[in-house]
Amino acid sequence: MTPVQEQAEIFALQKVGDYVQFTVIAPKIAQDAKPGQFVAVAVGGENTAMILRRSFALLSATPSGDFAGTVQFVVADAGAGTRWLTQRRTGDVIDIVGPLGVPFPLPSSPVPAVLVGGGYGTAPLLPLAQALKANGSEVEFVLGASTSTRLFGELAAKRLAGRVTVTTDDGTSGQRGIVTDVLPEVIERVRAQIVYACGPMGMLRAVSELAQAFRIHAQVAVEESMACGIGVCMTCVLPVVGDDGYSRFVRSCVEGPIFDGTRVRWRDVGTLPPDLVGAEAMGGH
Known part of the structure; x- marks a missing residue:
């Protein structure tokens, strides 16, 4: 599927806790979007110095015929760009590119699955749960x-x-602690064969390590900075072990954002591992 650029009208805005949920009219993007993919949104307006787009996982995509073809995504006010975006109003038009990245892989046959969301990382897991249930899989969430x-x-x-x-x-909702405190019990109870996760990188690492300990699959949607969304700027590279056993930098926005969590070299994120393919050449620059 080829990403498209649309001038998307904001159809609805909803405050959800500390977040803002956007519904925008983008029929060409909605037509082909799958769970796990994302959109890249221009911020700051025409005369802004903020030239880099902000990326957001898709919460839903409703093809044309229903609400004129809309997509939904969730924004947290985390800086100048997202603050500008959260100040938009219904009827405003934003520049949006998508669908970007690869979607979550679905099992070929029904299997019990645990979906782990951190903060607004839950957003792409909701349409994934719908797809898994349609496939006959049992689903349980840890948020x-x-x-x-x-x-x-x-x-x-x-x-x-x-x-x-x-x-x-802080214990203000549910159990005090973090998701990996309860995840082993949930995996055992549902006899999970796969874990899907989206959230902060530290959480994804911990979930991946737990999945490896249980010898089950882990598919994680990483939250790397994806400035261009099309694999040009190289700001979102991660060290990942390939099928041939060699490690390479891969682009989260193109080869991801979904990765086998057991293949990501979490300890080396943000560094240049010396055994990485091409590291010798890269180290000279």
């Missing part, structure tokens, strides 16, 4: 955040899966 206002999608997850385990760092 975590620093505090209750940073949780996202708990009610939607309950409607989809029935059982949702919630953790918050």
Whole structure:
């Protein structure tokens, strides 16, 4: 599927805890979008110095014929660019590119799955849960955040899966602690064969290591900075072990954002490992 650029009208805005949920009219993007893919949004307006786009995982995509073809994504006010975006109003037009990246892989046959969301990282897991259930898979959620206002999608997850385990760092909702405190029990209870996760990189690392300990699959949606979204700027590279056993830098926006969590070299993120293919040449610059 080829990404497209659209001038998308904001159809609706909804405040959800500390986040803003956008619904925008983008029929060409909605037509081909899959769970796990993302959109890249221009910020700051025509005369801004903020030239880099901001990337957001898709919460939903409704093809043309229903609400004129809309997509939804969730924004957290985390800096100048996202602050500008959260100040938009219904009827405003934003420049958006998508669908970008690869979608979550679905199992070839029904399997029990645990979906782990950190903060608004839950967003892409909700359409994934729908796809898994349509495939006959049993689904359970584990959702975590620093505090209750940073949780996202708990009610939607309950409607989809029935059982949702919630953790918050400060205990304001659910169990006090982090998602990996409860994840082993959930994996064992549902006899999970795969874990899907989206959230902060530290959480993804911990979830991947737990999945490896249980000898089950882990598919994670990484939250690297994806400035261009099309693989040109190289700001989102990660060290990943390939099928041939060699490690390479891969672009999160093109080869990802979904990766086998057991293949990502989490300890080396942000560094240039000396055994990486091409590291010798890169080290000279």
